[in-house]
Amino acid sequence: MxxxxxxxxxxxxxxxxxxxxxxxxxxxxxxxxxxxxxxxxxxxxxxxxxxxxxxxxxxxxxxxxxxxxxxxxxxxxxxxxxxxxxxxxxxxxxxxxxxxxxxxxxxxxxxxxxxxxxxxxxxxxxxxxxxxxxxxxxxxxxxxxxxxxxxxxxxxxxxxxxxxxxxxxxxxxxxxxxxxxxxxxxxxxxxxxxxxxxxxxxxxxxxxxxxxxxxxxxxxxxxxxxxxxxxxxxxxxxxxxxxxxxxxxxxxxxxxxxxxxxxxxxxxxxxxxxxxxxxxxxxxxxxxxxxxxxxxxxxxxxxxxxxxxxxxxxxxxxxxxxxxxxxxxxxxxxxxxxxxxxxxxxxxxxxxxxxxxxxxxxxxxxxxxxxxxxxxxxxxxxxxxxxxxxxxAALLALRRLTWLSVQVRPDAGCWRVVVTGSLTFLGVPRLTDSLRAIPAGSAVELDLHVDFMDNAAFEALHAWRLEHERTGGTIDIDELHDEWYSAAVSGTRMFPAKSPFRHDRWWLPWAYRRSGPPSGEVGPDAVPAAAVADAEAVPDLLKGTREFQRRTAPLVRPLLTRLARGQAPSHLFITCADSRIVPNIITASGPGDLFTVRNIGNLVPRHRMAPHDDSVMAAVEYAVGVLAVRTITVCGHSGCGAMAALLGEVPPAPAEWEAVFGTDFPSLRGWLRHGRHTLARFVASESAGDDAGPLDRLCRVNVIQQLDNLRSHPRVDALVRSGKLELSGLYFDIGSASVHVLHQERFTPVPELRAAAGTG
Structure with missing residues (x-):
């Protein structure tokens, strides 16, 4: 041996x-x-x-x-x-x-x-x-x-x-x-x-x-x-x-x-x-x-x-x-x-x-x-x-696999029909019952967002189309997913398996979409850290823009054409520059909704505080003075690196961030001085009944402190006192993907609401 x-x-x-x-x-x-x-x-x-x-x-x-x-x-x-x-x-x-x-x-x-x-x-x-x-x-x-x-x-x-x-x-x-x-x-x-x-x-x-x-x-x-x-x-x-x-x-x-x-x-x-x-x-x-x-x-x-x-x-x-x-x-x-x-x-x-x-x-x-x-x-x-x-269990699984949503509603002089899910013989009764509500001779826009269509469903849909057009109606069919209906009309043989949705993972990082997470997993362990670390930023960025031009731009172009005349956001959203925080995802917002400010630690310098910094307040003044936003939201998040630095718990980085922001990080060290009021508030606060660790408690205290910092500016304080401006706080827990809202200096999780499927 x-x-x-x-x-x-x-x-x-x-x-x-x-x-x-x-x-x-x-x-x-x-x-x-x-x-x-x-x-x-x-x-x-x-x-x-x-x-x-x-x-x-x-x-x-x-x-x-x-x-x-x-x-x-x-x-x-x-x-x-x-x-x-x-x-x-x-x-x-x-x-x-x-x-x-x-x-x-x-x-x-x-x-x-x-x-x-x-x-x-x-x-x-x-x-x-x-x-x-x-x-x-x-x-x-x-x-x-x-x-x-x-x-x-x-x-x-x-x-x-x-x-x-x-x-x-x-x-x-x-x-x-x-x-x-x-x-x-x-x-x-x-x-x-x-x-x-x-x-x-x-x-x-x-x-x-x-x-x-x-x-x-x-x-x-x-x-x-x-x-x-x-x-x-x-x-x-x-x-x-x-x-x-x-x-x-x-x-x-x-x-x-x-x-x-x-x-x-x-x-x-x-x-x-x-x-x-x-x-x-x-x-x-x-x-x-x-x-x-x-x-x-x-x-x-x-x-x-x-x-x-x-x-x-x-x-x-x-x-x-x-x-x-x-x-x-x-x-x-x-x-x-x-x-x-x-x-x-x-x-x-x-x-x-x-x-x-x-x-x-x-x-x-x-x-x-x-x-x-x-x-x-x-x-x-x-x-x-x-x-x-x-x-x-098998019956419930079959029901989920064959889930179908049929929405029928009048829309600007025509009838819009949106069919989503798997269109099989089990959904034919619901489909035909919903289509019966459309008046004869009317114009119809039919959006088919289905991942499968069997022969029974095709025959029912095609027979309704022929009958509706015979009475003088028009039908414009748009297949947002695979072209099951068009292929059946032309006699093209489709692969019998259900096809995956095209846009269901648009929010994934580049590394996940490039190599694909194993076994369909989406999580911190789905792609090796080395794969993310070795990602070539510029090629991925260019590839992403090409994907936007090919898939997303045609969908959002009508909206952006109207927004090109000017913006009218309802919120000023101040959050951290952390790459894991995507405001439009966690607020389910779109173009034109949020006027966004991002910086290290989602900090708002207090009025006349040294070192002087105008960048955040310039955005605040423009938002409330020009854009007339009604709400300013400060959103913090779990595991914030800036807060870790305030605690002395520096996350892994080259040379341990030069022993907590030494010679190579003068600007970063100066910026984090705006967080000293947060640290003082954290030290003075009570932690009883709070199961979170010190870092995450500090991240939440930071949101409360930044809202106070906003009130230190006379113009903001006057607008809040007059009821013309509202301040709110959010906290995003990255690990559980949950949003918490601030209420009387306590954060409570936003409840998960299930949307009912449309049945026509």
Whole structure:
């Protein structure tokens, strides 16, 4: 081994001992109680949950495609397993788990893992929420000292009578366990011990000391009590369906967790095909040893990352600790009350109904899929609920893909019809109904802004055109996108796929349009920084002007011809010279709307302040005196380099900006003296209740100060006092692309309003 190789190996082991070893202990302490509880919810032997935890940690951890994902028994599969145990028996269920693992291995070999990501997350989250509700309802009966019913509906109907009965000690254990789960993480000094473990220990303590009448966990015989799998007996169609259901549910949950884990750490990215193969191997081994199905689990993965794990050693070691603990201290597990495990499962079931997921889905219009899937799982069954959710998701996707807007309105002596979207047979009823409102013999301007037109839509549109022209009407058709209609009239064959819109990315920087962001992404990581840094400014500028002349100039020429006589802007807009701030984009304004002043830090020098500068006030005087603008807006932004310089936090630049504007930046240093009132105001301001960092707080304080600076000029102050001029402040958060408006020295986000699609 070379010296450098030895050094790297030594460094790797130090990292394992420093980060992964302690993280594995934390995950182990979380995994044991969860594995026991999931085994109980699945109707399986208690030891089966521990076997799955060991195999998931050692096998899936060592072979998997993610360095931080933790696999083991999953609550989301407990309903399927419970139904299989009831139908085929436990040993046959183990064989179904083994065969499901073989299916996953086969899918991993053929590298189809990415296809699993096509499943709508709304269906997955809805399924998990439904499973959580079913688990919570069934375990609530055990916590109350009773027995769960056969279905969630029966559990719900029997709940009032169950609550009315006196259950004594069982209820006390459950209440103590749930109370500990609720308050444990709110006690900072106790967080070193995971809440599930603490809840079971504290719940078991009074039961043991006071001799309460409870049911204990049965782990008699430990791992040796488990028997090998046997072939299930029954309809082979149902058995094959069960194998596919287990493999797909476990695989999809594992892959989605794997994708989510990539967002939690900065290490190597996950290999999904390798992860699916590892999950298959783990399920084959777990089924052969008599364990539960294995899948990647979000709770344990999140715990692993938060505990500081850096490599797969944490996952592997946690499985080793579960094995050693069960062999050496299996007797301690038998002291845990079943009611405490039921209370733990009840708490987990409630947490599976994740409000954050509902909030995220709301913005994408997928809440119906979530709630329908959840209701289907609770009221009908897991497989049926998932199928219903997938069907609804497919229908909604089809509706979005075939979205069509038809607007019909009178316009200067003619009728204007604007058709936008995908013009298919599904939109023909809306199209014909809208066109029926146009009087016979009238002049019509038809704008087709469609990315696809099928034959049914073409025939309906063409038949209407011929009939309208027969009655003396005229139709001027303008296809703003591809010429689907013209091609169909001439008999030209069009490519059957939908075509991309031409002008949907006009606002992208040159580097993005030149090289194209990978996978259609638009963001700070979509194009490598080197690609932007190496951009040749002059060629791109000339290319941009040519693109303007070819595409945009014909569209805006009529407007600019009218504006050529003079300007009448309504706003004076003062903002930073930062290249990421584009006033016309963030205000959705066009030519002639804004009279704009840009400088470093969007600063406005105070009246008679040294060093003297007339450039900003010259623009202000011209705007209010000649152009008669009614509003002056100062717009700041997040991460402003000028504000960073005032704080001494200079962003990366040549020679660190000469140690904060040294000899090579005399003009810049002099200009930033106009920001000293901002800095003084920032120092004197309160930061309580503000989650932003110092830099972004200073950027917002700067907007408020510049508005005060404007009032220091007598002419501006007089106009404001007379009500002839209004001052306003905006703050643009670059990272979230959100605009905040100033109101009584506080910034509030501008709400996102959805425009309703025209329906004719």
């Amino acid at each position: 070379t010296e450098s190789g030895y050094t790297n190996t030594k460094r790797d082991w130090r990292s394992v001992l420093r980060h992964d070893f302690p993280a594995s202990l934390v995950v182990f302490l979380v995994a044991v109680p969860l594995s026991l509880g999931i085994a109980v919810a699945s109707g399986a032997p208690i030891a089966a949950g521990l076997v799955a935890a060991v195999v998931g940690g050692v096998v899936a951890g060592a072979l998997g495609g993610s360095v931080v994902q933790v696999s083991g028994p999953a609550a989301g599969l407990s309903l399927v397993v419970a139904d299989l145990v009831h139908t085929y028996g436990w040993r046959a269920t183990c064989m179904i788990t083994l065969m499901a693992g073989l299916v996953q291995l086969l899918l991993g070999v053929f590298r189809v893992a990415r296809a699993a990501l096509a499943v709508s997350p709304a269906v997955v989250h809805g399924m998990l929420a439904g499973v959580g509700v079913v688990i919570a309802l069934s375990q609530l009966h055990i916590v109350l000292g009773g027995q769960p019913q056969k279905s969630a509906v029966e559990n719900l109907l029997e709940l009032p009578s169950q609550i009315m009965n006196n259950h004594g000690h069982a209820v006390m254990v459950g209440v103590i366990t749930i109370a500990v789960m609720l308050v444990w993480n709110r006690l900072p000094r106790l967080r070193a011990v995971p809440a599930p473990l603490a809840a079971l220990l504290i719940g078991a303590l009074p039961a043991s000391v006071l001799g309460w009448d409870i049911t204990r966990v049965d782990l008699t015989g430990g791992f040796s009590s488990l028997q090998g799998p046997v072939l299930p007996a029954g309809d082979w169609h149902a058995i094959v369906s069960a194998v596919l259901l287990v493999s797909l549910l476990a695989g999809v949950e594992s892959l989605l967790t794997c994708v989510a884990s990539d967002r939690m750490h900065s290490g190597p990215r996950a290999d999904l095909d390798r992860e699916l193969t590892a999950q298959g191997a783990a399920n084959v081994i777990s089924g052969a040893l008599g364990g539960l199905p294995v899948a990647g689990v979000v709770v344990r993965t999140t715990t692993n990352v938060r505990a500081g794990a850096r490599s797969r050693w944490s996952t592997v070691l946690h499985g080793v600790w579960v094995l050693l603990f069960t062999l050496a201290f299996g007797w301690a597990i038998m002291l845990i009350p079943m009611e405490a495990l039921a209370a733990l499962l009840l708490f987990i079931g409630v947490q599976m109904v994740n409000v954050a997921h509902v909030r995220n889905l709301r913005g994408h219009g997928e809440m119906p899929v979530y709630f329908v899937t959840m209701a289907g799982v609770v009221l009908i069954g897991l497989a049926e609920g998932v199928l219903i959710g997938l069907g609804l």
